[in-house]
Amino acid sequence: MYSSSTEANSSPPDAGKYIRLGIIAIIGIIILVIVGNQGVILSMNMTEFGYQFTKPLYYSIISALALSAVALVNVDIKNRSSIVWYSIHVMITFLNRTTHDPVSKNVTSFRDYRLSVPQFVIWQITKIFLFGAFFVNIMFGLAIVDMVDNNDLGIDNLSKLFLLPFVTPQSSDAAQTVISLIPALTILVPPLLGVIGIRLALYVGLHSIIRVITSYMYDSTQGKPKFLSYVSTIEAIIGIGIIWAGINMFFTEQIDYNTRYVIGGTLVAGIILIGFSIFDKIRSKVLTHPIKRDIYIRVLVLIAIAIIVGSVMAVNNSIADTRKIEYLGPYTQQQITINRYLGELDKVKVNVNDVKLESVSPNNIKSYIEQNRDILRSIRIWDWEAAFAKLKPEIGQRQYVEFDDNDILRFNSTMYWAASMKPVLPSTVSLENRWYNEHLVYTHIPNGFLTLDATTGQSIDSDKLFAQRSIYYGEGGLFSQTWSAYPTNRQTSAELDGALYSGKGGIDVSPPLSWIFEPNFLLSYPTDSVHVMRYKDVNDRMQTLYPYFLYNMFGQNVDFYPVTDGNKTYWLIPLIIGFDTNSVPWSMGNPYLRLVGFALVDTYDGDITLLKYGNDYFAKMIQRQYSDKFVEIPSWLAEQVRYPQELFTWKTEMYNIYHVTNTEEFIQANQFFKIPDRLEAYYIEAKPPGFEQTKFLGLLSLELRVSQGRNLSGYMIVENDLPTLGNMQFYQVPTNSTTKLIGPTAVREALEKDTDFSQLKTLLRNPRIGDNILYRVGDHDVYFIPVYTAGSGEGVVAQLGTIAAVGAAFDGEYYVGLGNTQEEAFEAYLHELSGVVPTSTSKDVISPDKNARIQQIKSLIEEKNLQIVTPTSIQIPLSFKEGEISYYTQSDLDATSELTSKFVDDFVIPRSKRILMWQDGDALNIGTIITVDNVIELHYISIGVGK
Template sequence: SGIPPADIWYNEHLVYTHVPSGFLLLDANNGTIINPSTFFKQRRIYYGEGGLFDTTWAAIILGKKKSDEVTGIGYHGKGGVVVSPPMTWFFDVTFFLSYPDKQVRILRYRDVYDRLELILPYFTYIWRGRYVDMFPVTDGNRTYWLMPLIIRLDASKVPWSKDHELIRFIGYSLIDVYDGEIKLLITGDDFLGKLIKNAYPDLLIKEFPEWLKYQTRFPEEVFEYQVEMFNIYHIEDPATYIQAREFYEIPKGVHVYYIIAQPPRFEKPEFIGLLSLQLRGAPGRNLAGFIVVRNDYPNLGEKIFYKVPIGSEVKLLGPSAAKEALERFAEFRKLRTLLENPRIGETILYQIGGYLVYVIPVYTSPAGGVVAQLGTIATVGAEFTGKYFIGLGSTPEESFNAFLRSLGGAAPIITKVDLYNLTISILKDFKLRIVYPEKINANLIFMEGNITYRSPELLKEDLSRFISSWVLERGLDRVLVWRLNDTINVGSIFSEKGVVELHYIRILSD
C-alpha cells in the first residue's frame, strides 16, 4: 500500500483505538438522523464488534501530555491492563524502541463476541451462521452492549427429542463500551439460570435495573426457534397430531419484526415482536394467526397467539396475499407508472383503531439514484371476506383514512391530534415554568433530535428524557416552547462558562 510499517503500527494501536462518535441513529418513522447524544451521553466505543476491535489490540501510553488517539481526547477508563517496562518490551518490541521508559495500558479482546466467548464460553454467540444480535442501551450516563445469553444443548441422545436442541434464554450480559466490564443479569429461574448465578456471583446484577426495563428486547433467535417448536407441539389431540392436519409454519420470506403496536386486548401501545403463521401445506396464502412476544420487563418473553379458527368466514390475509392485492389495485397500478423505480417495502401487520391492517411503504428512486424516497403508503385490510379494502396516502394517517373510506364510510375518519396543546399539557405535568419566546439569542444551538408523535404515552416518555438531561440535571425550572412552520420545538437555554447554549428537540406529527 506504500504506507510505512511504522505508521501502520502507530495508527492501528495508538491512534484508532476507538469509535469516537458512537452510533448513527435514524428515526424509524421519517428516516431523519437523530443526534445520538439525545440518548447516549457516553459515545466513545472502545469495545465493539468487527474491524480493528477484532484484529488488533490498542494501547494508551501513560504519562504523555498529548494523547495520540483520534480526536486528541485521551482514554481515562479502567479497561485493559497497565504494563510496565521491561514487560512492555517483550509484549511488542516497538515499545522498547519508541517508549522504553513508559507504562502502557493495553486493551485486548476488544471485540465483544471474542471477549464473551473467552470469559463465558457456555453461551451461543453465533446462531445459524450469523452473530447473535446485541444492541446498545444506556443508564443515562454510561453506555452498554446488551447481549442475550442463550444456551444450546445437544439433545440427540434424549428419547423422543427428534434431534431438537434444548434452547434456553436465561438473561443478558451488559458490556461497558468504554471499560469492557462485563455484568450478568439473569432473568430465568430454572436450573441453568441458578447454575450461572452460583458460578459467577461477582458478576451478577441482583435486581433488574429500573432504567433497563423499557430497553430490553426478547432475542429474535430464541423467539423464532420457540415458534418453530410451537408450530408442531401446540396440538394436544393425538389423532390430529398423527394426521398432521393443524401444523403451522412461518410463511416463506417472513421474519420476526419488532414494532410499537397495540395488538388486540392490549391496553396501550407496546414494543413487541411479531411473527405470522400459516397452516403447513395450505394451498392458500391466508394466515392461521400470528404470535407476539412482549419485550418490556416484567413481561419480557411473554407470548400470545392470536388464532384464526379453522373454517372461519373471515380469513386473515398473509403478507404475500396482501402485497398481491395491492399490486392488483387499480389506483396503485396507475400511481406506480408515475413513480421512478418503485419498490414495495416491508409488509407489516398492525392493529389500528380496531382493524387489522397491513401498512406497506412504497419507495421510489428518482433518476435511478441509490437513495430511496417514500413514494406512497398503502393500508391493506388484513381481514378478508371476499373483497379487498385498500387505501393510499402520503402519510400513514392519510393512507388509513383512505382505507376507512374504502369500507364505505362505516368507520369514522381519524382526526389529527392537536399536538401543540398535547405537548403543553404534558409539559405542565413536570411542574416547570413554560416560556413562549418570540426570539432566541444563543451563542451555540444544538438540535438534540426529532421526535415523531406516535401516542401520548410515548410522547411523554420522549419529553421526559429530554427534560431529565437538559432541564432538571442543569438545575433549571423552565422549558421553552415555540413553533416554526408546522414543527413544535421544546428547548432549554442556559449559560455554560459564559457561553449561552440552546438545546432543543423538534416534535413532528406522524
C-alpha cells in the same frame, strides 16, 4: 588426487556440528518467544480480569482431569501395559537388530511387556497432562463443581431411563421422567459416554488387537500359533463393542414400539459372543485351531438373532400401519410433551382471533381515527434497509468508520433505528504506517451511533439519546482484528481527534513484559509502561470470560444492541444457553435453549455486568457459581430491553409443530404451521386484542404448511416490557372462519393489483416496497406498507413515496388505501371499505389518468377566460422556462394551480387572450409569445403529467 588446494577448499571438520547447534539454538529461541508471549498473555489476562478469566479456566481444568482420567488412565497395575512405551521399545529393538535377524525375533509379545510400577504410575499422570486439553468440556466441569456443592442434576433417576424402551407409556409419566433427567442427559451423560467409548476402544479394542498380533508373531517363531485363543479374544472385543452399542441405544433421541427389540437383540448378540469367547478361551488350553462347525454356529446364531429382530419389527410396522394411533400414539404423546417442555410452549397463551370485516360509517371515520391515534402514531414506517440507506450518508468524509449494524430501539415509547459503526483502516494508509495507525491512532469511534425515528424517518441528534458516544469496545473492524495501546506517561495523544482515554479498560504493562507482548515496544518505549486494551470486540470478550453461552446461533451472531442509563452507554447481550439433546429420548434432536439473562458491556470501559432473568436448572447453576456478578435487571432498562429475536423465532418454529397436542392430529400432520418465506420477526409498538395500551412487541405471522392458499393461521407476539418480558401469545384464526387473514405474499399482490398504486408505481419509477407489518387498529387488522422512491443499493438516499394501508381481513375483495401518512392511508382504507371515496379523502390518491389531469389544467386556464391554442410545432429562437412542477397526485393540484395562475397573471393576461399549450414527452407545456425590443420571446412553464 589430494592436493593443498583441495585441503584449502574443504569445509572445516566441525562446520556441520556448528550448523546443527545453530539450528537448535534458533528453534529454542522461537519456542522461548512463543512460550514467553503466551505466558505474558496469560499473566495479563489474570491481572486484568481476575477470577472472570480464571473461573472458566478452573472449570476447564476440572473437566480435563476428570474426563481424561476416565478415558486414558490404565488401572490394571498387575499387567502394567502401555501401547506407547511398547511401540518405543519395539522401534529401539528393531533399529538395534542385525541385518540377518528376522523381524519376528526382535518383537516381544505385548502380553509379556510390563512397565515398572513407578514408571507405570508416572505415565498415567503424564497422559492426563499431555492429552487433557483434548477432553476439555467446560459445561461438564461447571456441573461437577456444582454437584460437589450438593446440588442435584437429576442423576438419582437415571436408572429409570433403562426401563423406558421396555414399557409402553400410558400417559405422559415417561416424558416427565425424562424431563427430570434432562440436566444430566444434556451436561453429564454425553461426555461420559464419549470418554467411556474411548476407553473401551483403547483398553479393550486396541490393546487386545495388539496383544493378538504380537502373540501370533511370537508364537509363530515357536511354531505353535494358538488360533483358537486369538479367535476368542476377537469374539470378546466384538461382543463388548456390540453391548456398548446396545447401552448407547438407551440414550437416543427417539424411542418407539420397535426400540425394545433392537436393544434386546443387540444386547443378546453381544452377550452370546462373550459367552462364545469364554467357551473358546477354555478350549484353547487344549485345542489350537477352531473347528469350522463352531464358526458356522456362531455366524448362524448372529444371523438368526438379526432375522428374528428384523421379522418382529417388520410385523410390528405392518400392524402399526393399520393401528397407527394404538401403536405409535403413546410414543408420539411423549414426543409432544418433551418438545413442548424444550420450547416452553405450555407458557404460550392462545387467543382466538375472530377476524371480521366491518366498515365504519363515513361520518364516524374522523373520530375513529382519533380514537386510535396512539397506535397510528406508533406505526413503524421506515424499515431496516431504508433507514440504513438514509443514515449512511451521515458518515460523511470519515473514511475510518463503516456501518456495522442497524438495530431497532425504543426510548420513551418511540421507535428508533440506531446504526452502530466499526473502525477500519483507511485504504490510503501506507504499509509502513499500518502498525502505528492500527494500534495507536484508530483506537475507537468518536461518535459511534446514528439514529433515525422509525416512524417519521427524521434523523435524530444521537447526543439526545446517548450521552456517551465514544466506542472503545464494539463489534467488527479493528475491534476484532487487533488491540490498541498508548504510553502511560503521554502528554499528547495520537488517537483520533486527540482523544485521551481515561477509562478503566485495559491494563498497564511494564518492561520487560511489554517487550515480550510486542517487540516494537522494546525500541519505541524501552523504559515506559504501556497501557494495552485487548478483547475490544465484545463477542470475543464475552467468549473469553463467559464461554458458557451461545454467541452464534443458526449460522449468525446473536444480535446485541446499545442501551443507556442516561450517562453511560452499554451493549446489551442476551445470555443464551444451548445443549444438544441427542441423548434425550423423544427430543427428536431439537436443542435445549434458554435465556439465562443479559450482559451489560460498557462501550467505554469494557466492564461487564450480568443480569438475572432465567430460572431453569442451568440458570440457577450459573447464578450460584457467579452469585457476586449477577444482579437484578435495573429499572432504567425496563423499556429498552427486548426478547432475543433468535429465541423468539426458534420458539415459534417449535410451536409450529408442537401446538398440536392431540396425537391423532399430530400423526396426520395436517395442522402444522410455518413462518412465511423471507419473513423475519418485527419489533414494533402495537396494541393487539386484549391490550389496553400500545406495547413494545415482537411479531411473527404463521400460515399452514400444507395450505395451497396464502392465508395466515394467526400471528405470534412476544412482550418486551418488564416484568412480562418473554411472555408469548398466539392469536389464532379459526379454521372455519368465513373471513380470512391474508398473508404477506397475498397482501403484496393485493397492493400490486390496486389501480391507484399501479399508476403511482409507474410515476415513481422502480420504487421499493418496504416491510408489510400487520397491525391491529381498533377492530381492523391492517398491513401498513411503506413505498420508497429509492433503495439502499442505488446510492440514493431513500425517500418515502407513499404509505399503503391494506386490509388483512379478506372475504373476497381487497381494500387498499394510500396516503402521505399512516393516518391518511388508514382513512383512505376506511373510506374504501365503506364504499365512499370523497375527493379529499387522501391527498395522495392518484388522479384517474393522464388525460384527466390535463383536462384539470385546461379547466384552470379556461377559468381565466383564455383561449387555448395547441400549435403543431414551435420554432422561436429565444425561450424562457419560468417554472416547472409535477402533477401526479391530487396533493400536487394546489401547487400546480398556484404556479399556473401566477404565470397567467404575470405573462399572459396583461398582453393577450390566447395561451399556447403543447406536449413534450411526459411534460405539458403552457406558454405565451412576447415581443421585447422587437425580439420575439417564448415564455412557458412545464408541468409533468406522466406517460
